[in-house]
């Protein structure tokens with residue numbers, strides 16, 4: 001088992017990639033603190049982990065609030081032990097795909113809070129416990145939207161900010177034996193992707209399969225498990241030389257952002 005004896009905190013554990021990762025990490029021997037906006041949200045994830053005989057706790061918390069983050073740390077340490085892995089996977093996009101000129105201020109602020117402030121708060125409060133544990137691995141879920149205009153202004157800006165935060169954290173925490181990397185997914189079939197598609201339709205944007213097919217050279221969306229596998233690699237000692245780096249897993253979407261190639 002690739003995570004035997006490890007303790008992992010996964011945020012956004014009720015969603016597509018978070019649930020797939022929580023189940024995969026538990027299967028690989030980790031004890032997992034599953035964090036989502038409510039304990040109820042985590043019911044399906046907890047049931048799937050129980051079904052494979054895994055060990056997990058469910059914590060309802062908002063990663064943008066200091067008091068909630070402190071509670072995550074206290075409960076994890078008390079009920080599972082010192083954490084070795086932090087997977088900052090929770091994320092949000094603006095409720096609508098309004099243009100940069102029209103988007104309302106509260107919606108922009110919320111996306112930046114969830115996607116950028118949340119991971120920073122989690123690192124701030126979890127890393128000291130990881131240091132006590134003797135080191136660990138932090139994975140921040142950015143997006144290819146950090147590099148290209150793949151979504152709304154708030155989303156892409158916050159994910160680009162997370163890429164920057166990751167590099168600073170990697171440099172500052174290296175001496176404590178903590179590695180910090182980003183996972184940058186392309187279009188993945190999760191509740192968020194379905195919601196984005198509905199919002200695009202509402203905004204009158206084209207959402208045909210032809211558009212989806214252009215989101216990478218493989219001509220399909222990724223499955224959440226395909227992201228969880230990369231998170232597992234980054235969480236495990238198999239990635240022992242990787243830090244401060246961006247792990248793009250996008251079915252070739254970035255590669256085809258240039259001129260189309262015939263063939």
Ligand SMILES: NC(=O)c1ccc[n+]([C@@H]2O[C@H](COP(=O)([O-])OP(=O)(O)OC[C@H]3O[C@@H](n4cnc5c(N)ncnc54)[C@H](O)[C@@H]3O)[C@@H](O)[C@H]2O)c1
Nearest residue numbers: 012014015016017037062063090091143187188190191192
């Ligand atoms: N799905 C995609 O195509 C795609 C592409 C690139 C990047 N991403 C990123 O991957 C990550 C996972 O996305 P997903 O598609 O599985 O999304 P999802 O919507 O299925 O899951 C996200 C989960 O995060 C939780 N969450 C939101 N705000 C929270 C908060 N403040 N505190 C705690 N939990 C919170 C939600 O309740 C939800 O369960 C996100 O960071 C997302 O931005 C997704």
